[in-house]
Amino acid sequence: MQLLSIVFWENPLSDWFKALGTFLGIYLFIRVIKSITVNRLQKIAQHTKSNLDNIILKIVEQTRDFLIILTGIYAGSHFLNISDPIRSIFNKVFFVVIAMQIGYWLGGFINHLVSYREGKDPDDKEEQTAMHAFGLFGKIMIWAIVALVTIQNVSGMKMDALITSLGVGGIAAGLALQNILKDIFASLSIFLDKPFLVGDYIVVGDTGGTVENIGLKSTRVRTLQGEEVVFSNSDLLESRVHNYRSMQRRLVVVNIGVSPNTPYPTLQSLPALFEEIIKKQNDVTFDRANLSDLGNYTLNFEIIYHIESADFDLFVQRREAIYLEIIQRLQEKNVVMPYPTQTVLLQQ
Numbered sequence: 001m002q003l004l005s006i007v008f009w010e011n012p013l014s015d016w017f018k019a020l021g022t023f024l025g026i027y028l029f030i031r032v033i034k035s036i037t038v039n040r041l042q043k044i045a046q047h048t049k050s051n052l053d054n055i056i057l058k059i060v061e062q063t064r065d066f067l068i069i070l071t072g073i074y075a076g077s078h079f080l081n082i083s084d085p086i087r088s089i090f091n092k093v094f095f096v097v098i099a100m101q102i103g104y105w106l107g108g109f110i111n112h113l114v115s116y117r118e119g120k121d122p123d124d125k126e127e128q129t130a131m132h133a134f135g136l137f138g139k140i141m142i143w144a145i146v147a148l149v150t151i152q153n154v155s156g157m158k159m160d161a162l163i164t165s166l167g168v169g170g171i172a173a174g175l176a177l178q179n180i181l182k183d184i185f186a187s188l189s190i191f192l193d194k195p196f197l198v199g200d201y202i203v204v205g206d207t208g209g210t211v212e213n214i215g216l217k218s219t220r221v222r223t224l225q226g227e228e229v230v231f232s233n234s235d236l237l238e239s240r241v242h243n244y245r246s247m248q249r250r251l252v253v254v255n256i257g258v259s260p261n262t263p264y265p266t267l268q269s270l271p272a273l274f275e276e277i278i279k280k281q282n283d284v285t286f287d288r289a290n291l292s293d294l295g296n297y298t299l300n301f302e303i304i305y306h307i308e309s310a311d312f313d314l315f316v317q318r319r320e321a322i323y324l325e326i327i328q329r330l331q332e333k334n335v336v337m338p339y340p341t342q343t344v345l346l347q348q
Contacts, residue, residue, distance in 0.1 A: 019076035026072040034063055055112055062108035067101040070094060096150050103146040110138045136216060137188070183217040186233035190214055196243045201312075203242040204231065224312075249285075250307040250315050256326065257298025259336040266333060267291065267299065273333075274303050277325045281318050283308045297338055 041057040074094045077087075114135040191214070196202050200211050202221065209223035219236055221229045258270070274289040285306040292302035305322075307315045330337060 021076075023072035023076040026075050027068055030063075030068045030071065034060060034068075055109060058108045058112040059105050062104040064101060064104060067097055070097045092153075095153055099146050099150045103142050106142045107139050110135050110142070136191070182234045183232050186237045187214065187216050189237060190219070190233060195237075195241055197245065200243055200245040202244070204236065204239050208242075244310060247310040249309065252305055252307060252315075252319060254303040254305075254322075255292070255300055256303065257295060257300045257337060258330070259338045260297075260299055262299065262335055266335060270301060270335075273329055274301070274326065277329065278303070278305045278322060280325075281321060283314060284318050284322075 037060050038057065041060065070093070074090060077090055190196075196211055198211050198214060202208065202211060204221075207221070207223065207229055209221040209229060211219060212222050212228070213220045215233075217233060219231050219233055221231065223229060256274075258267070271289040271291070275286050278284055278286040278289075285308055287304040287306065289301060289303045291299060293300040307318055309315070327337075
């Protein structure tokens with residue numbers, strides 16, 4: 001067994017084999033336990049209404065491979081003769097990884113709470129927006145605490161000195177990251193004030209679309225043409241946002257011009273004709289129709305009605321049907337809808 005007595009990096013091969021065996025044993029043991037636990041919890045979650053097994057499942061799934069690998073390396077290193085400085089580095093790295101893993105576990109717990117609450121009422125847009133805010137700032141809080149605890153233990157600084165140092169550095173970082181921080185605080189304002197929610201149709205400037213995601217720095221809007229438009233959150237708060245979420249009905253104002261040569265009795269009958277056409281449509285409420293203006297080329301009628309829905313497709317369909325029937329009925333009455341023309345007189 002002289003081979004095992006060969007010294008390599010100040011440790012005999014026997015100790016290296018012990019360390020390697022410990023690493024492989026711990027790694028395989030944790031991976032097997034994780035796999036068995038996940039499979040069992042998935043089967044249990046399918047047959048029970050309890051939420052506890054789902055929570056444990058989401059937490060276990062967040063166990064990272066780098067933690068398992070480093071745990072095996074850390075355990076195996078105890079069989080080796082390692083200098084104190086390197087051992088200290090090992091301990092600090094292991095602490096950092098453990099802190100990160102705890103952050104992932106807590107993040108998995110928050111992810112489950114968010115998805116669980118969203119699944120209970122998927123149509124409640126306010127609830128979804130609030131849960132997104134809870135998840136976002138919950139994770140920020142978790143990782144901020146993890147970072148503070150990690151820096152304190154690795155550097156050995158006291159918490160008050162650490163906070164003071166971070167405060168001074170935070171001023172410099174704040175100046176450098178001014179725009180990013182501005183968007184982050186704007187997202188906080190959006191989550192709390194809720195000027196719009198996921199699923200709302202909004203118009204900002206000359207761009208309109210459905211809100212698909214409200215993120216930490218930007219908000220994504222899907223237009224009717226299918227393209228995705230990304231707004232920074234600070235730009236949204238500084239802009240005038242038209243939100244159509246609370247709209248119950250659509251007001252439609254139509255101006256129709258007819259020829260000044262139209263007979264007087266026909267002109268008198270047109271408001272009643274417009275009213276008849278509009279009242280025939282479902283989900284449409286007639287308001288009024290009047291001769292409103294004597295133009296240079298036309299006699300203008302103003303028609304006002306309401307579409308009793310916020311559905312844009314329904315609005316387009318009803319408006320088209322009304323327009324087509326107005327054109328048809330005016331043509332049947334030989335009423336001309338003139339347009340400006342120009343006559344050139346040539347004198348020989």
